[in-house]
Amino acid sequence: MPPRTLTVTLPPATANRNYPIHIGRGLFNQTALYRPHLISRQVLIVTNTTVAPLYLDAVRSALTDYQVNSVILPDGEQYKDLATWQQIFDVLLAQRYGRDCTLIALGGGVIGDMTGFAAASYQRGVAFIQVPTTLLAQVDSSVGGKTGINHPAGKNMIGAFHQPAAVIADTDTLMTLPERELSAGFAEVIKYGLIRDLDFFNWLAHHADGLLARDPALLATAIERSCQHKAEIVEADEYESGQRALLNLGHTFGHAIETGTGYGNWLHGEAIAVGMVMAADLSHRLGWLTNEDVDRVRQVLTAFQLPITAPLELTAGQMLDLMAVDKKVLQGKLRLVLLTALGAAQVTSDVPMEQLRMTLASASVSRGIAWLT
Numbered sequence: 001m002p003p004r005t006l007t008v009t010l011p012p013a014t015a016n017r018n019y020p021i022h023i024g025r026g027l028f029n030q031t032a033l034y035r036p037h038l039i040s041r042q043v044l045i046v047t048n049t050t051v052a053p054l055y056l057d058a059v060r061s062a063l064t065d066y067q068v069n070s071v072i073l074p075d076g077e078q079y080k081d082l083a084t085w086q087q088i089f090d091v092l093l094a095q096r097y098g099r100d101c102t103l104i105a106l107g108g109g110v111i112g113d114m115t116g117f118a119a120a121s122y123q124r125g126v127a128f129i130q131v132p133t134t135l136l137a138q139v140d141s142s143v144g145g146k147t148g149i150n151h152p153a154g155k156n157m158i159g160a161f162h163q164p165a166a167v168i169a170d171t172d173t174l175m176t177l178p179e180r181e182l183s184a185g186f187a188e189v190i191k192y193g194l195i196r197d198l199d200f201f202n203w204l205a206h207h208a209d210g211l212l213a214r215d216p217a218l219l220a221t222a223i224e225r226s227c228q229h230k231a232e233i234v235e236a237d238e239y240e241s242g243q244r245a246l247l248n249l250g251h252t253f254g255h256a257i258e259t260g261t262g263y264g265n266w267l268h269g270e271a272i273a274v275g276m277v278m279a280a281d282l283s284h285r286l287g288w289l290t291n292e293d294v295d296r297v298r299q300v301l302t303a304f305q306l307p308i309t310a311p312l313e314l315t316a317g318q319m320l321d322l323m324a325v326d327k328k329v330l331q332g333k334l335r336l337v338l339l340t341a342l343g344a345a346q347v348t349s350d351v352p353m354e355q356l357r358m359t360l361a362s363a364s365v366s367r368g369i370a371w372l373t
């Protein structure tokens, strides 16, 4: 399979902001993919303790003509925080990096979000390249320019929109990804099917076994179609004043689960899988989906080894408190992404509290009604 390149086309602010998404095997060490986006010789690779031993040398080998430094952060969602993020600036300043430097994010979504936010902030904004190494990062987080870090009270609460100069998604990296992480990535892939592409959703259901077995052709198709969806939405609504919010399907619930259970205990994709079941359940309670539709959502997520029930340690009250800090809240009112059919979504602020509480209770199989308190 030859590599594919998609383009994210954005309106120019002061300069051309379009950027390529390269998808394919063996892309890491191709100097030609990096060179057009490097403004000066100063390059900082940001990665973590798991990814560095696997791939840092390969990326460095593409950049022998440059002054390359690296910063290796601790691994985990619990380190997507202010203190860890500051380490990036310590290196940039110690090495006297200027405004024409380029940061490279080598890793999953955590590294991508933190590096992008560092690039948005250092000297008020420098360039960065996304080199995503997880499925989730290749299909979602590396594209679109949402960058940031967590606060103990809420996910991604501190951040900026800052688009990358390029995305280089080397699909060979997925061969070393743990199975649990691969499944978590599929939650965001399934999300595209649920919000805007029923054919893709059905295709994913049909190929679940092959995708989990990492068939390279199937993976390439899933990644390309996901990036196409993300690019189209970001091109239409870069700053989330409208349809970009649909990419948040399951996230109001999921982010509450991640924050409430302690960052890193539930993977982002796992929490979003449960969140999508909750969104589907609530859509059914509003009469928008049939019972069979909701079962189908559960079945497909289960086929990808994803959870479909909520963590037991959170009460509905705690969930609602955590959901109240969601970034989609407007004038103090919760706004949720719900499904009007499989393959179609909308944002609604008219969520009856009683129905929402029923949804929160029903997604917790073991605790049932006690979870309502």
Ligand SMILES: NC(=O)c1ccc[n+]([C@@H]2O[C@H](COP(=O)([O-])OP(=O)(O)OC[C@H]3O[C@@H](n4cnc5c(N)ncnc54)[C@H](O)[C@@H]3O)[C@@H](O)[C@H]2O)c1
Pocket: 048, 050, 051, 054, 075, 076, 077, 080, 107, 108, 109, 110, 111, 113, 133, 134, 135, 136, 137, 140, 141, 142, 143, 144, 145, 146, 147, 155, 156, 173, 174, 175, 176, 177, 178, 181, 184, 185, 188, 268, 269
């Ligand atoms: N900016 C966005 O648009 C956006 C979109 C979705 C998710 N996110 C964020 O992304 C994060 C989740 O990203 P993630 O799922 O990639 O998690 P992650 O970055 O924590 O990576 C998952 C795990 O896999 C390891 N890893 C990475 N690449 C590997 C490889 N090739 N082989 C072996 N191990 C590898 C990592 O070290 C980590 O332990 C969350 O913080 C979420 O909020 C952001």
Ligand SMILES: O=C(O)C(=O)C[C@@H](O)[C@H](O)[C@H](O)COP(=O)(O)O
Pocket: 140, 144, 146, 155, 156, 188, 240, 244, 245, 247, 248, 251, 327
């Ligand atoms: O790109 C977007 O827009 C998304 O919402 C993609 C999500 O998968 C991602 O998890 C994002 O970081 C969530 O954004 P947030 O604004 O709810 O923090």
Ligand SMILES: [Zn+2]
Pocket: 140, 188, 251, 268, 272
């Ligand atoms: Zn997400």
